[in-house]
Amino acid sequence: MHTIEESERAALPPSMARQVGYEPLSSVLPTRILDGYGRDRAPAGLDTLVIESDRLRATVLPGLGGRIHSLHHKPTGRELLYTNPVLQPADFALNGAWFSGGIEWNIGATGHTTLSCAPVHAAVVPAPDGGEMLRLWEWERLRDTPFQVDLWLPEGSDFLYVGARTRNPHDRTVPVYWWSNIAVPEEERTRVLVPAEETWHFGYERSLRRIPVPHWRDADRSYPLRSEFPADYFYEVPVEARKWIASLDEHGQGLVQTSTDLLRGRKLFVWGHGPGGRRWQQWLTEPGTPGYAEIQAGLARTQLEHIPLEAGEEFAWLEAYGPLDADPAAVHGDDWDAARAEVEGRLETALPRADVDAAYAAWRPYADTDPAEPRLATGSGWGALEVVRGGHLLPGTPFPEDTLGEEQQPWLELLKTGRLPDPGRAADAGRGPDGPERDGFGGTPPGPTLVSAAWRDQLECAPSGPMTDYHLGIAQWHAGDHAQAVRSWERSCAAAETPWALRCLAVADAYDAATGLYPQRAADRFLAAVERVSDGHALAALIREAVPVLLAADRPADARAVLDRLPPEERARGRCRLLHARILVAEGDREAARAVFTEGDGFEVDDLREGDEILNDTWSSITDAPIPDRYEFRMRPA
Incomplete structure (x- = not known):
């Protein structure tokens, strides 16, 4: 904004x-979006x-x-x-x-x-x-x-x-x-x-x-x-x-x-x-x-x-x-x-x-005095990883190796061996014993990606593999090299067609769709990614991302089918109810879309972004009436 x-x-x-x-x-890489919160409140303790x-x-x-x-x-x-x-x-x-x-x-x-x-x-x-x-x-x-x-x-x-x-x-x-x-x-x-x-x-x-x-x-x-x-x-x-x-x-x-x-x-x-x-x-x-x-x-x-x-x-x-x-x-x-x-x-x-x-x-x-032990609180292990990689001397702010955690371990292995581990590279690719397709990352979503020039160099020198090419593509995209990023994700998919690399390709297509190039291919790839995800939280996040792309491609039936894959408790969340209203608008049923806003207590979009006017935009596509007060978050003159 x-x-x-x-x-x-x-x-x-x-x-x-x-x-x-x-x-x-x-972008905010290498950090990841934090949206796992709601608005149901209960007493809790804080350190x-x-x-x-x-x-x-x-x-x-x-x-x-x-x-x-x-x-x-x-x-x-x-x-x-x-x-x-x-x-x-x-x-x-x-x-x-x-x-x-x-x-x-x-x-x-x-x-x-x-x-x-x-x-x-x-x-x-x-x-x-x-x-x-x-x-x-x-x-x-x-x-x-x-x-x-x-x-x-x-x-x-x-x-x-x-x-x-x-x-x-x-x-x-x-x-x-x-x-x-x-x-x-x-x-x-x-x-x-x-x-x-x-x-x-x-x-x-x-x-x-x-x-x-x-x-x-x-x-x-x-x-x-x-x-x-x-x-x-x-x-x-x-x-x-x-x-x-x-x-x-x-x-x-x-x-x-x-x-x-x-x-x-x-x-x-x-x-x-x-x-x-x-x-x-x-x-x-x-x-x-x-x-x-x-x-x-x-x-x-x-x-x-x-x-x-x-x-x-x-x-x-x-x-x-x-x-x-x-x-x-x-x-x-x-x-x-x-x-x-x-x-x-x-x-x-x-x-x-x-x-x-x-x-x-x-x-x-x-300012350079090293703090006393024991630490009163411990932060992340990313500073320790950067100190290992860069050999930095930082008196006063130590980042000891004992703070390295599970998220840093693959990257530490890349530093030590020149290879990023590809869990389940062979065994988990293709179809599992019970029929549903499994991904090539050991069945779990990939961890965080590092995108700085130093880490991109490490990835480019590592042997190719579905995990390595997935992370390399993200680092290349972050650096502005979109063509090479797409090639890396295509290599990742060729080795093991994971939902994560498919999602990256879909995002790349959706990015180009803003110029009218690949809206249908973006939609197809999001659908393919959704079909391959079994993790509940990842599926919900992917569907929240996929539905607007499907609507932009003028495919409300696919958007509805994707949204319906979510369990009832997830569909009841405010973001999904807003997506439901947008689908109804795309289907031409404005009365039903208005009812989503007005029936009962309405809904709350837990992760509404600062300055986002999607509530106003959706309401104005339904009716010329003033938006109800509970949905008025506009931060500028209309």
């Missing part, structure tokens, strides 16, 4: 235009790590990206963040599952990180003041860059200190993206203040424009609820200005975030007061709970940009989060200069700019 037209990019300031056009993502001082208590979720769930100020009893009372995943992360609330560390590429609902490593390290820090670290797979976040609470201080670092261990320049995303309570009189007079407004109609702060189009946009539609406001903070952003309530109380100057960007995200934004807020939490806005801090001016990090170099900075009390008359006055001067003055009293710089300097020698 966060893209703009090339003509609009060319009109931006030169440095911003370069970074907006620098290495945008074409937490708590750091505490005499003034503050911070609660961290190591299994969910290292997010700070809560920041509690003890003297006043105030919660400084928006803390979501539910853990409700929704399709907002780059790779699917994301949830709202707290402070998250967005690294990798434009959007919510692929680590939103993934574990990170955690351990204790010495802090600069003689106490202890909580270190969180992982290997960010989109850009192949390790990062760390060090959290500590100096005794007697009202501020949480955060030392952050991302490194480039490679012999090439890599694109880097970082935004610390802070959810704060949103009320009618909540105001967000920042040292800026202009901001870049980005709406979901995909336009980026420079506008004044705070007033624009007859509204004071520093109050989140005075915007109608969801929008990003990327502030033009002067280079020489102190970097900070604050969210304060009607009493002038709230949270302030400040940092060393490297973290130059500041942003406000609002849901707005329109029906789509309100619906999303309800969707992400539960009825009766207050809304939230997001204040953010990043390496660039906007989130459309990526920044080059040279080989062997690193970006490092320090952030501080704490309570702020300011004069409410000044905070909410009509004089914007006076309002922000009041806040900046209070911040300077509470935490001088020089103290932030000094804390950063004191932290830097500790």
Whole structure:
């Protein structure tokens, strides 16, 4: 969703235009889509790590990206963040599952990180003041860059200190993206203040424009609820200005975030007061709970940009989060200069700019200190695999081989033997003893694919086989070599016609179908893939992908037959009910399609994507009547 037209990019300031056009993502590989969640809620326990001082208590979720769930100020009893009372995943992360609330560390590429609902490593390290820090670290797979976040609470201080670092261990320049995303309570009189007079407004109609702060189009946009539609406001903070952003309530109380100057960007995200934004807020939490806005801090001016990090170099900075009390008359006055001067003055009293710089300097020698054993939490094994492959030396963020797991084992074998294992290469190809055809991967779906240039080279040098050619094709497609990818998948199918390679060929045909080339062949290959899948979860995912392709090929009967293969409990899910409505529209039965939306309590599409207007589009193909409120998720003007 966060893209703009090339003509609009060319009109931006030169440095911003370069970074907006620098290495945008074409896919979320090598990570995979996380969509195995619903909306049926039940009590559950979450692993937490708590750091505490005499003034503050911070609660961290190591299994969910290292997010700070809560920041509690003890003297006043105030919660400084928006803390979501539910853990409700929704399709907002780059790779699917994301949830709202707290402070998250967005690294990798434009959007919510692929680590939103993934574990990170955690351990204790010495802090600069003689106490202890909580270190969180992982290997960010989109850009192949390790990062760390060090959290500590100096005794007697009202501020949480955060030392952050991302490194480039490679012999090439890599694109880097970082935004610390802070959810704060949103009320009618909540105001967000920042040292800026202009901001870049980005709406979901995909336009980026420079506008004044705070007033624009007859509204004071520093109050989140005075915007109608969801929008990003990327502030033009002067280079020489102190970097900070604050969210304060009607009493002038709230949270302030400040940092060393490297973290130059500041942003406000609002849901707005329109029906789509309100619906999303309800969707992400539960009825009766207050809304939230997001204040953010990043390496660039906007989130459309990526920044080059040279080989062997690193970006490092320090952030501080704490309570702020300011004069409410000044905070909410009509004089914007006076309002922000009041806040900046209070911040300077509470935490001088020089103290932030000094804390950063004191932290830097500790950033390379290896964490103590045992680890408090363990992340993935992908960092260990990359260290084995690349021989990287990363003091402070160890990725030991004992973290290698089942998903990494085939790739470790490829490194050691030059061959990727093809389970069941001969025995499982063709028809099984009981008649149904089995695939050539040992009867189970293939594991994750690695797509970097280094791993593609390994695959290209390995002996051909159904598994190797399947993974090689994905790596080639990711690199933009679509013709070679198709050839690899065709070799994989020739050795063992698996549903997974067939599905890849179908996706390739569907991609070309956008130009009118192969819509029928895409449909045929999806049907063939569906026939060969026995795994229930894989079958459901494949059918959800196949039905729109069959409808695009004008084959509603095949789409219905495929959807009917699912068990009743799967067909009852919202995504499948939406697909059923689309099939009915294709068959010409608009009344029945409308009934899918209106009968009973209707349905909920668990994995509805941020900005996706498929509900509106399907409804408008049925009737000219306004869409029912429960389906209104539109994030831009109609």
